[in-house]
Amino acid sequence: KQEVTQIPAALSVPEGENLVLNCSFTDSAIYNLQWFRQDPGKGLTSLLLIQSSQREQTSGRLNASLDKSSGRSTLYIAASQPGDSATYLCAVYQGGSEKLVFGKGTKLTVNP
Amino acid sequence: DTGVSQDPRHKITKRGQNVTFRCDPISEHNRLYWYRQTLGQGPEFLTYFQNEAQLEKSRLLSDRFSAERPKGSFSTLEIQRTEQGDSAMYLCASSSIRTGNTEAFFGQGTRLTVV
Numbered sequence: 001k002q003e004v005t006q007i008p009a010a011l012s013v014p015e016g017e018n019l020v021l022n023c024s025f026t027d028s029a030i031y032n033l034q035w036f037r038q039d040p041g042k043g044l045t046s047l048l049l050i051q052s053s054q055r056e057q058t059s060g061r062l063n064a065s066l067d068k069s070s071g072r073s074t075l076y077i078a079a080s081q082p083g084d085s086a087t088y089l090c091a092v093y094q095g096g097s098e099k100l101v102f103g104k105g106t107k108l109t110v111n112p
Numbered sequence: 113d114t115g116v117s118q119d120p121r122h123k124i125t126k127r128g129q130n131v132t133f134r135c136d137p138i139s140e141h142n143r144l145y146w147y148r149q150t151l152g153q154g155p156e157f158l159t160y161f162q163n164e165a166q167l168e169k170s171r172l173l174s175d176r177f178s179a180e181r182p183k184g185s186f187s188t189l190e191i192q193r194t195e196q197g198d199s200a201m202y203l204c205a206s207s208s209i210r211t212g213n214t215e216a217f218f219g220q221g222t223r224l225t226v227v
Contacts, residue, residue: 036218041223042221043116043218044205044218045218046217049214049215089154089155091154098145099160105154
């Protein structure tokens, strides 16, 4: 059974800092990994999708990497801003199934 | 396109009542998913459709839950005889297999409170 773990569970940083969020998964037989952002009481906003054949994806100040063999992904946020405060969720598409398996998320607070 | 739309956004119901939620996916997306999220947890898969066919259901989906997607467009999720443990955020997502890109797009969710 696929399990996705996100560390840390919560992170508080001053504005302007670069930061890394971590995601690990137990079964490397995945074919995609997706990072989402969730604001309190809201739905999920897709940030980046990494296909299994890719090593990384970039969008603006965000960069996500994927290492299938070690079962890890990282989300790098450059020059953090208070508007980046949210919960960040990592999810993997399990091979042989069409469902996403999610971690519990990392709650990020960026202080002005 | 305005993205995935869910209705209602909030629902408060008494234990034992039936509730129905609606999801309108992004136009032309042939895959539609339902997930459930409780406080402090990541979303958990409930079921998914490809066009009108329901192809996978989680064991979380007890016999009190039923989902439909008539004509492969919008979908409904019905919960019968609601229990307090059903209180959660119900999220709908859609994606398109046709593009070969399985990126999932989520709606704003329906927050269910069973009192």
